[in-house]
Amino acid sequence: MEKTLEKHMEEAFRIPGVSGVICTENSGLCLASQGNVSDQYSGSISALANQAARLCPTQNSPAPIIVLESEYGSLLIKKTDNITTAVFKSS
DSSP states (O other), X not given: OHHHHHHHHHHHTTSTTEEEEEEEETTSOEEEEEEXXXXXXXXXXXXXXXXXXXXXXXXTSOOOEEEXXXXXXXXXXXXXXXXXXEEEEEO
């Protein structure tokens, strides 16, 4: 699983502007991170994804994608299965 996770993270860096990627598990434990991102963010990222999923409680609906924007860039968060991925993009 670790090799697959690293491969997907490397693919994310091919997207222009991506400055960091972090993957967490359900309880907020950091599984992997690359780039300009701190492992300390993993708990907050996981909590945001879990709270957003509560807003869409139907079982058949896809997991929401969270987009946070600031003057410095944006953060995209999505939970799939038991892994939450956050992609940091600088502006």
